[in-house]
Amino acid sequence: LNDDEKISFWTNLYNLMTIEKILRDEPARSTLQRASWFEQSVIRVGGHSFSLNEIENGILRANRVTPFIPLRKFKPEDPRMIFAVENVDARIHFALVCGARSCPPLRALHPDGLEAQLAANARDFFL
Numbered sequence: 030l031n032d033d034e035k036i037s038f039w040t041n042l043y044n045l046m047t048i049e050k051i052l053r054d055e056p057a058r059s060t061l062q063r064a065s066w067f068e069q070s071v072i073r074v075g076g077h078s079f080s081l082n083e084i085e086n087g088i089l090r091a092n093r094v095t096p097f098i099p100l101r102k103f104k105p106e107d108p109r110m111i112f113a114v115e116n117v118d119a120r121i122h123f124a125l126v127c128g129a130r131s132c133p134p135l136r137a138l139h140p141d142g143l144e145a146q147l148a149a150n151a152r153d154f155f156l
Contacts, residue, residue: 032114033140036089036121039112040138043084048135049109051128060139067127077109085125091117120128123150 030038038061053127079088087102088097092111094101103110124147126132133154138146 031140032116034149035112036118037138037140037143039084039088040121040124042144043073043081044124044135046072046081046084046128047128054067064145075112076121077112079109079114083109086096088113089117089121091115093117118147120147120151123147123154 037111040081049069049103050066054066067085070081071078083102086092086098087107087109092101092103092110103113124136124138126135133150136150
């Protein structure tokens with residue numbers, strides 16, 4: 030898969046997992062509970078397990094360290110690294126739905142025209 034296909038697939042899966050978790054479970058009542066919420070939702074893809082955090086930070090953010098959590102989600106030899114995008118697009122932030130009121134609107138992404146979809150999501154976020 031190319032990066033546009035990976036971004037579309039993994040973002041749509043992440044958003045579906047989040048919506049399913051919201052509908053099935055009680056909302057998180059604390060920051061600590063919310064943090065664990067993103068580790069507890071797990072799905073199997075291609076024989077591998079992925080949490081919401083692993084999809085967001087290991088796959089969609091290419092396993093980069095973040096300012097707040099200076100650890101990579103996957104070790105270099107982790108076989109799940111084959112699913113990670115090569116080029117991180119920061120606008121992915123405007124496509125991921127985490128269940129908060131401040132999240133962007135839920136929209137399915139498609140690899141054809143992904144550039145325009147991400148640009149529209151970023152623009153609409155600030156309107």
